[in-house]
Amino acid sequence: MNVVDETLKANEAYANGFNLGGLAMPPSRKLAVLACMDARLMVDQVLGLKTGEAHVIRNAGGIATEDAVRSLIISHHLLGTQEFAVINHTDCGMLTFKDEELASRLRKETGAAAVAPARFFSFQSLEDNVREQVHKIKSHPWIPRHIPVRGFIYDVRNGKLQEVRA
Ligand SMILES: [Zn+2]
Numbered sequence: 001m002n003v004v005d006e007t008l009k010a011n012e013a014y015a016n017g018f019n020l021g022g023l024a025m026p027p028s029r030k031l032a033v034l035a036c037m038d039a040r041l042m043v044d045q046v047l048g049l050k051t052g053e054a055h056v057i058r059n060a061g062g063i064a065t066e067d068a069v070r071s072l073i074i075s076h077h078l079l080g081t082q083e084f085a086v087i088n089h090t091d092c093g094m095l096t097f098k099d100e101e102l103a104s105r106l107r108k109e110t111g112a113a114a115v116a117p118a119r120f121f122s123f124q125s126l127e128d129n130v131r132e133q134v135h136k137i138k139s140h141p142w143i144p145r146h147i148p149v150r151g152f153i154y155d156v157r158n159g160k161l162q163e164v165r166a
Contacts, residue, residue: 023052089154
């Protein structure tokens with residue numbers, strides 16, 4: 001059995017005990033989280049969130065890319081979220097390479113150039129990366145100034161979140 005088949009099996013059990021079919025579309029706690037995709041960072045568990053309570057937007061590095069910002073804009077303006085959090089974590093894979101090294105390796109391995117992605121958004125400092133994403137979100141003209149945007153680093157060794165001051 002491959003892993004997707006295993007997950008389908010798990011879903012059968014999940015659906016058997018399912019009783020959340022009546023939840024509303026807007027997140028009940030009016031929170032949107034942008035986080036790295038790292039498998040050790042289970043955002044719902046880390047933040048004590050339940051089904052229906054928050055939007056969780058994830059990508060490699062927790063980067064406020066055009067697409068992540070698109071989701072945040074929809075999250076606030078169409079679905080009513082009122083607070084945003086950005087979460088990076090220790091031991092992030094994005095600290096381990098440089099954009100140009102990966103791009104050139106992939107060009108070599110595949111023999112093909114590609115227009116997208118234009119960047120991988122690798123970074124050297126977690127704190128600086130979090131600050132940069134918070135700033136990108138806060139300064140977007142379609143994100144109202146009154147929305148708090150806070151940044152955090154999750155420690156994969158002890159489970160703790162630490163706030164990154166602006
Ligand atoms: Zn990461």
